[in-house]
Amino acid sequence: MMQFPISELLDEQKSYQYLWHTLHPNGLSCPAGHPLPNGQAPHERKRWPVVKYRCRQCVKVFDLFTGTIWCGTHYSCSILVLLLRGFAQAVPTLHLAQELGLDYETVLNYRHEWQDQLLKKKSRSPRRCSDRSGRAVPERGRKRPASSGSRRSPASSRQPTPGPRHVGE
Numbered sequence: 001m002m003q004f005p006i007s008e009l010l011d012e013q014k015s016y017q018y019l020w021h022t023l024h025p026n027g028l029s030c031p032a033g034h035p036l037p038n039g040q041a042p043h044e045r046k047r048w049p050v051v052k053y054r055c056r057q058c059v060k061v062f063d064l065f066t067g068t069i070w071c072g073t074h075y076s077c078s079i080l081v082l083l084l085r086g087f088a089q090a091v092p093t094l095h096l097a098q099e100l101g102l103d104y105e106t107v108l109n110y111r112h113e114w115q116d117q118l119l120k121k122k123s124r125s126p127r128r129c130s131d132r133s134g135r136a137v138p139e140r141g142r143k144r145p146a147s148s149g150s151r152r153s154p155a156s157s158r159q160p161t162p163g164p165r166h167v168g169e
């Protein structure tokens, strides 16, 4: 396959906008889930156009990649767009890595994470519950696997309940 080193031809700002809409179709929010208000000024601009925001409610600092597979990446936005395009079009990892001048192993890892995310999205989008401090809170009312659950014998539920039933239910 012929290689076209086109990453430098793409506009960083436009690539950033594209990633914004792709990664956060419902809008950007902090790690605790507080939505970023419209027009809030960035907290840090060292890596323009990837700016950091500080949440006004919980003071957590975050950017476009926080909470995604690209968290902590040093790749430019245009490279990320081309990687996503390559993944979606099933371009072989080696070709993609060579074309974009990236490390093969790193691209392969990203590809696996990207695929994992797709599978998770297909089965069910992950739900995150957290309290105000940002700690994860166990979900209620969710059935657990039998091994970790209650020890009640199945027979007891079949026996008729002695005594009066609850009134007013």
Ligand SMILES: [Zn+2]
Pocket (backbone or CB within 6 Å): 030, 031, 032, 033, 034, 055, 056, 057, 058, 059, 060
């Ligand atoms: Zn927050």
